[in-house]
Amino acid sequence: MTPSPSSAPTISARTAGVRGSAIRDLLTLTARPDVISLAGGLPAADLLPRERIARAAAEALTDPGAVQYGETAGLARLREVVAAHETGRGTGGARGPVRAADVVVTSGSQQALDLLARAVLDPGDAVVIEDPGYVGALQVFQAAGARVVPVGLDEHGMRVDELADRLAAGLRPRLVHTVSSFHNPRGVTLAAERRRALAELAERHGFLVVEDDPYGLLSFDGPPPEPVAAHGERVVRLGSASKVLAPALRVGWLVGPPEIAAAVELLRQGADLCGSTLTQAIAADLLADHDWFAGHLDTLRRAGAARAAAFTGAVAELLPGATWSRPTGGMFCWLELPAGTDTTAALPRALEAGVGFVPGSAFAVGGALPSAARCCFASHPPEVLREAARRLATVLAVPSGRGRST
Missing domain, CATH: 3.40.640.10 (Type I PLP-dependent aspartate aminotransferase-like (Major domain))
Incomplete structure (x- = not known):
């Protein structure tokens, strides 16, 4: 019997069981020019070596x-x-x-x-x-x-x-x-x-x-x-x-x-x-090109350290009561807000306020992580990161008391 035109094509059981990436879904929303995106794990565009690549x-x-x-x-x-x-x-x-x-x-x-x-x-x-x-x-x-x-x-x-x-x-x-x-x-x-x-x-x-x-x-x-x-x-x-x-x-x-x-x-x-x-x-x-590559890595490391310090410093000041990882390299800072905070529910409000992040639930494997968020500090210069933290504070306000790093 010939399937009707409306019959949906079947996909494998393996494919049906694959969870989508909230990060990829977020990239469309955070691509808006009015949104400071801390969501995608994107290296800084201003530090990509375009001339050397050319x-x-x-x-x-x-x-x-x-x-x-x-x-x-x-x-x-x-x-x-x-x-x-x-x-x-x-x-x-x-x-x-x-x-x-x-x-x-x-x-x-x-x-x-x-x-x-x-x-x-x-x-x-x-x-x-x-x-x-x-x-x-x-x-x-x-x-x-x-x-x-x-x-x-x-x-x-x-x-x-x-x-x-x-x-x-x-x-x-x-x-x-x-x-x-x-x-x-x-x-x-x-x-x-x-x-x-x-x-x-x-x-x-x-x-x-x-x-x-x-x-x-x-x-x-x-x-x-x-x-x-x-x-x-x-x-x-x-x-x-x-x-x-x-x-x-x-x-x-x-x-x-x-x-x-x-x-x-x-x-x-x-x-x-x-x-x-x-x-x-x-x-x-x-x-x-060992000399060039070593110098390029030094540039990336110095910039990354300055950006991480700017972001975590702003978080400490503007999100008291939160805890955060203290980056010693890489691109990411993990925020944990007090119990009862729902970062997934807060995300639409954050986008309205002009900042994007990835809720912790996107990374959960064995259990929910409702009060956590991943922020990429690598993509923006320090002054933009401080503004991003200010916008985050408007939607992730937590009880008073200085936060701490982990």
Whole structure:
């Protein structure tokens, strides 16, 4: 029997179970010129190195291969540069230098996470994710049909002790996902001793750690944190050029054991065949220009530190009674208002007042987070951030008494 024209097409059960991203939905509303958006995790447009990218693009275009199809695993030159970059971060650990063959270049690190999930997960597999969690990871694991298990966070990152208790009680995850440095959304960083403990648990119990690290180079004080991958071999690292060069390049990468890299490369053949050879050549040029890149990172770090200080200082003054994370890098500040505050209900009023944020409920994994909000401080200069905090205070007023950082 031929279906009637009004019959709705069916979608898979996996797709039907995927939660939408409140952040993506918010971007349309916060794109209004009268709204100061603290919602999207957007790097500062004024700090994107457009002139240096233009020079690299012009140089790349002298090679006809820059506008041709490329290797599925990525441009060989970029894989070599990323391998050297990751080796310098300590990723190889006891295994020694990272090889280009251990690197797969992807269209942003989100694609790397999706391909990795498809490569190693079967429906029903347990996956541990931090709570509150990165929305993009939650979507990927739901689409893979995984059973998501939340583990809490505190000011020192993932509660690895809580994970250890779950493992002792019989939990056997296939993956443990962590945004280890300058967490999205919570803003915290996994402590060094917890990084070692997590890698040891992975070795002991046979799961894979997915270290999602797009923000690690954006540390405000001192060198970037040492990767979890420095402490064990059952770690796959995801990296990105989006936060340190430009999102529009759509360059990310995965670094992991050879069998994982091979499986991800195979799946990418069916996903998009290959990425942009042109933007990969641009990224390779910029990342390999060590003096320029070091100076560029210094600029990003100084600006980020000043913006974080301006925003948190304004929050302390204008939102007494609130608590907030004290950013030491990255892009995000996590606000917690007193019990009874409903940030989801307050959002429409905030948009009317000309400021946007993401309610904490968008990141909730195991339970509701009605009184929390994520704010991105990276996108605006200090004076705009102070005005954003003033507007927030008009809709998130809390009882008197000075707030505190966490």
